[in-house]
Amino acid sequence: MVFFLHDQRFIPAHGQAAVLLDLAADQAIDSNVLLRHTGLFREQIVQGEAQLSSHDFLQLIHNSRRSLADPELSFRYGQRLFPGHYGAASTLLANAGNLAQALQVFCDFGVLIQPLAGARLSLSEQHLCLQWLDCAGSGPHWRFIVEAAMTGVASVTRWLSGERLPWQFLFRHDCPDYPEQYQVHLSGPLHFASQIDAMLLPLEYLERPWPNHSATARQAALQQCQQEIASLPGTLSLRHGLYLHLLEHIHQPPSLQESAEWLECSPATLKRRLKGFSSHYQQLLDEARLHQAVHWLAFHGLGPDQVCARLNFTDSTNFRRSFKRWSGQTPAMCHRQLLRFAQR
Amino acid sequence: MKQRLSLHRGSLIALLVMANLVVLANLASGDLKTVSELVWLDIAGEGGAALLALLWIGLILNSRPTGRVTRLLVTGLSTLFLAYWQDLMDEFIQLPSAVMWDHWLESGAMPLGMLLLTLGIYHWHREQQAISAQLQKRERVFREHRSLDGLTPLSGPRYLREQLAMELLKQDQPLSLVMLDLHCFDHSRRLLGPHDSDRLLREVAEVLLLNLRQQDLLCRYAGDRFAVVLPRTGRQEAESLTRELEQAVRHFAFKTQRGITHPVAIMAGLAVAHDEDADSLIERANRNLHSPSRVA
Known part of the structure; x- marks a missing residue:
């Protein structure tokens, strides 16, 4: 498997980054200030040649938040993000025939449409759950990225489907001191201090047909996206790739040594590369186990004992202690959330 | 600079x-x-x-x-x-x-x-x-430049909460809060593009200001939602003021850059204060905005 590193430049700067630059330009912010420490110049971007690494993109977000200290920024950015002008990926999204096809763009071609946040779709009996995962190790900027991503998906699915979809929104962070932005821009039930960053929707919306799409254009765009993604240095960031690998083998997670072998590098190299994403192996493993446990407890209705067995914990006390360390809550509390979502 | x-x-x-x-x-x-x-x-x-x-x-x-x-x-x-x-x-x-x-x-x-x-x-x-x-109608009693909104020449939600808290201290006087939300603004924004839709918000703010009394305060709550504080105003008077605002916006013929008229409509949610704090008053007004039995 080949994954890209935090400083590998391949994200076209005239894509999602340009949306942020345009937004700032509308509010009279000098683009040179925004591009500080990214190694880019406005002229290069306009010519369509400039490329960013995920690290540069985070720097750009950092600069924008410094120059425009307005909590509305991420939401306004999100509203403009999709379907966007990102070539084949945008065409693919704009011609989605239903929600499943639209979300497929985010899950399969995430690096083309939203390089900093990975989407993971999982279905339970009642809900679909679109979880957002940190691909770039964005630290303090994750909240900005997740606000933008959720606003963007809620807005574009509403636009393409022609109806307001009753999304529910889960955030890992506590309710910030600007709740009004969430209320107005997301306009659905909000659950702060949840274990995951995710959007929930009743399952019946997944296959409901959408108006105004071209199946032929979609097919062609799908081919193009596959070609585009093959020419990139990787389809996923190393952080995200390793996370998914751990998630896939969550019953018997590979050790750091085994993961390094799978990635064909030494453990020291893997550690160093993860450090570039401000991450380390144990953190990713804990994340993967917590997320999977939450999925089972809160969406699939499994009891704490079943989850404990599936995660290969020797005894339930041990599992409860670990779960509490990852999330600050007990598995039983998390299990009860299921009812909260279902009541809506 | x-x-x-x-x-x-x-x-x-x-x-x-x-x-x-x-x-x-x-x-x-x-x-x-x-x-x-x-x-x-x-x-x-x-x-x-x-x-x-x-x-x-x-x-x-x-x-x-x-x-x-x-x-x-x-x-x-x-x-x-x-x-x-x-x-x-x-x-x-x-x-x-x-x-x-x-x-x-x-x-x-x-x-x-x-x-x-x-x-x-x-x-x-x-x-x-x-x-x-x-x-006067955008700012009352004291000035706080940090709470100014970035998009419209109005104050933001922080100023709204401070002003509501101050007004709520005067318990002998009735106080009303109206939330106004542009109808289908998400759709308008995609049709009009970012420049025109930002301008639309600014111009709607001007229309609302023109239809308010001297003592009223207009703030931008977030996105396409505005908040009007009506001091010394009971339910009946607030309802008639709300109707006037709705009519004023309905008669506003917004022009796009190409000179095409884009019709605008607002929904309103009214809450009259009784023994509560600013947050709960705001929450009630927001809830009335969504409920079908809103003040028309």
């Missing part, structure tokens, strides 16, 4: 020329002091005062358009600066006692500068009164 300063290029050049003339006149008629004759404390004090005067000129020029008030302020400060500047020159250059113009420049310019500055500040005060009268 650069644009503001370039408006005043003339004033800046004049100041520079005057400062140079003072230096030249001093050099022409006096002799340089030796290093042992210099009094460093005086140099620091007078030089510092001159520098501060210069800084004030810079700040004022940078924050104000050209005009009478600006001219007065800058002329006053420039005169002050020249007085301090001459004072500073005295520390370096010994003028013969026959020369009198340096005393005039030092002691005459100072009160003149003060007088001009006072006049400028007085007119600035008058100007501010005029501006405040215009701002």
Whole structure:
């Protein structure tokens, strides 16, 4: 498997980054200030040649938040993000025939449409759950990225489907001191201090047909996206790739040594590369186990004992202690959330 | 920032020329002091005062358009600066006692500068009164520039909460809050594009302002939602004011950049305060906005 590193430049700067630059330009912010420490110049971007690494993109977000200290920024950015002008990926999204096809763009071609946040779709009996995962190790900027991503998906699915979809929104962070932005821009039930960053929707919306799409254009765009993604240095960031690998083998997670072998590098190299994403192996493993446990407890209705067995914990006390360390809550509390979502 | 300063290029050049003339006149008629004759404390004090005067000129020029008030302020400060500047020159250059113009420049310019500055500040005060009268419906009782909204010339949600909290203290008076939400703005934004939709928000804000009373306050809550605080207003009066706002916006014919009319409609949610805090009042008004039995 080949994954890209935090400083590998391949994200076209005239894509999602340009949306942020345009937004700032509308509010009279000098683009040179925004591009500080990214190694880019406005002229290069306009010519369509400039490329960013995920690290540069985070720097750009950092600069924008410094120059425009307005909590509305991420939401306004999100509203403009999709379907966007990102070539084949945008065409693919704009011609989605239903929600499943639209979300497929985010899950399969995430690096083309939203390089900093990975989407993971999982279905339970009642809900679909679109979880957002940190691909770039964005630290303090994750909240900005997740606000933008959720606003963007809620807005574009509403636009393409022609109806307001009753999304529910889960955030890992506590309710910030600007709740009004969430209320107005997301306009659905909000659950702060949840274990995951995710959007929930009743399952019946997944296959409901959408108006105004071209199946032929979609097919062609799908081919193009596959070609585009093959020419990139990787389809996923190393952080995200390793996370998914751990998630896939969550019953018997590979050790750091085994993961390094799978990635064909030494453990020291893997550690160093993860450090570039401000991450380390144990953190990713804990994340993967917590997320999977939450999925089972809160969406699939499994009891704490079943989850404990599936995660290969020797005894339930041990599992409860670990779960509490990852999330600050007990598995039983998390299990009860299921009812909260279902009541809506 | 650069644009503001370039408006005043003339004033800046004049100041520079005057400062140079003072230096030249001093050099022409006096002799340089030796290093042992210099009094460093005086140099620091007078030089510092001159520098501060210069800084004030810079700040004022940078924050104000050209005009009478600006001219007065800058002329006053420039005169002050020249007085301090001459004072500073005295520390370096010994003028013969026959020369009198340096005393005039030092002691005459100072009160003149003060007088001009006072006049400028007085007119600035008058100007501010005029501006405040215009701002009245957007800002009440006290000013907080940090809570201004980035997109519209209104205050944001923080100011709204502060004002509501203040009004709620007056328990003997009824207080109403109306939330106004543009109908299908998500759709409009995609149709109109970012520039026109931002302008639409600003213009709707103007329409709403025109239809409010002197004591009312309009804030931008978030996105396309506005909040109107109606002090000393009971339910009946608030309902009729809300109807007027809805009608005013319905009759507003917004023009896109291409000159095409884009119709606008708003939904309203009203809440009348009784024994609660600002957050719960806001929450109730927001809830009424979504419920079908809203005030029409």
